[in-house]
Amino acid sequence: MPAPRAIAFDVIETLFPLDPLRPLFPRIGLQESDLEPFFASLLRDAFALDTCGFFKPFAEVARSSLAQMGVAPDAAETILDGFTNLSAHPDVRPAFDRLAAEEVPVIALTNGNPDVTRTLMERNGLAELVSRVISIEEIGIWKPRAGVYTHAAEAAGVAPAEMALVACHPWDCQGAMSAGLTAGFVRRTRPYGSAMSAPQVTGESLPAVVADLLAL
Amino acid sequence: MPAPRAIAFDVIETLFPLDPLRPLFPRIGLQESDLEPFFASLLRDAFALDTCGFFKPFAEVARSSLAQMGVAPDAAETILDGFTNLSAHPDVRPAFDRLAAEEVPVIALTNGNPDVTRTLMERNGLAELVSRVISIEEIGIWKPRAGVYTHAAEAAGVAPAEMALVACHPWDCQGAMSAGLTAGFVRRTRPYGSAMSAPQVTGESLPAVVADLLAL
Known part of the structure; x- marks a missing residue:
């Protein structure tokens, strides 16, 4: 080639x-080690939705992953804001x-x-x-x-x-x-x-x- | 309906x-909390392969996920064996x-x-x-x-x-x-x-x- x-x-x-996101997880009731399952499950769910013929943008799938981890919608924004920093x-x-x-x-x-x-x-x-x-x-x-x-x-x-x-x-x-x-x-x-x-x-x-x- | x-x-x-798998992770150099990212990344990778037109069976994708977490092939079998128990x-x-x-x-x-x-x-x-x-x-x-x-x-x-x-x-x-x-x-x-x-x-x-x- x-x-x-x-x-x-x-x-x-x-x-x-994604390291700057890690300290945000204890603030929303999770653990620092929840960063890895959060991001892996975000991609898992996005790919699954794609397989089913749906498209949802990153922020929506991220909110969904956090919801599945028991995070309230307001708290989820803490993590999403972290992606800009x-x-x-x-x-x-x-x-x-x-x-x-x-x-x-x-x-x-x-x-x-x-x-x-x-x-x-x-x-x-x-x-x-x-x-x-x-x-x-x-x-x-x-x-x-x-x-x-x-x-x-x-x-x-x-x-x-x-x-x-x-x-x-x-x-x-x-x-x-x-x-x-x-x-x-x-x-x-x-x-x-x-x-x-x-x-x-x-x-x-x-x-x-x-x-x-x-x-x- | x-x-x-x-x-x-x-x-x-x-x-x-999957709880019985949790105590196996420290035996292979990982942490108990690695159960969740392991299983989420296994599915993420399987769905990604599917998107790309490949099929790999569960055990092969599981071994791949563990390899990405730095687990040696022999140690990976500890986790795979755990799925039968x-x-x-x-x-x-x-x-x-x-x-x-x-x-x-x-x-x-x-x-x-x-x-x-x-x-x-x-x-x-x-x-x-x-x-x-x-x-x-x-x-x-x-x-x-x-x-x-x-x-x-x-x-x-x-x-x-x-x-x-x-x-x-x-x-x-x-x-x-x-x-x-x-x-x-x-x-x-x-x-x-x-x-x-x-x-x-x-x-x-x-x-x-x-x-x-x-x-x-």
């Missing part, structure tokens, strides 16, 4: 760790700077809310390095459905095979590859899942993954 | 709580006895392994009350995809609208309703998810849910 002409990055966890992983800027230098467009491709994502990019000083923020709300289907990735490639003006997706989520890499993109897996804290097809590139940091993608 | 002529029951958590919720037998008395067939409809499910039924003295164990491995798609539920109705010799699914998982109730079945939600520990369509019946125990389904 060729080096990608555009690179899409997953946003939540891949660019912005995340700090980028320190390796994001060097990776984006490299791509700017190489004139390879950076797409932020998120299952999250577009306004929240743009806010995060601005607050973290990354907005000028991102050519386009694409939320699933534009097309009404969640990653890992293939249409999200092909929509992103079309928006970037490249063929799917000319685009790479970088994510710390194996299910996202799997979806991108199923749609014909190249996948770069950044091993944040977790190994790759053995049930998923192996990504073309794996690395310990975003600059390492980007460098290996550009060397394809 | 009419009273169901056959009732399918989700198996894992709905009939058999679950004890039924105490309200299962009275619900199944009622359905036997009413001559309404009981189907065990599981995303799990068929042999493990039959073993669980036998060890818990429930096998003679279940007319058929149907695993997704028969058809190679996971719940909540509609084909699983319509396959179960066909196996029971009834129309989808004549069958009910009972589950403690909102995503499973949503799938059953999307396939034309009636859904009964048993509120084990968790409320229903607000992003999902409301089930026709909700109750605090399996006998209560069954009674309300039979009264439709």
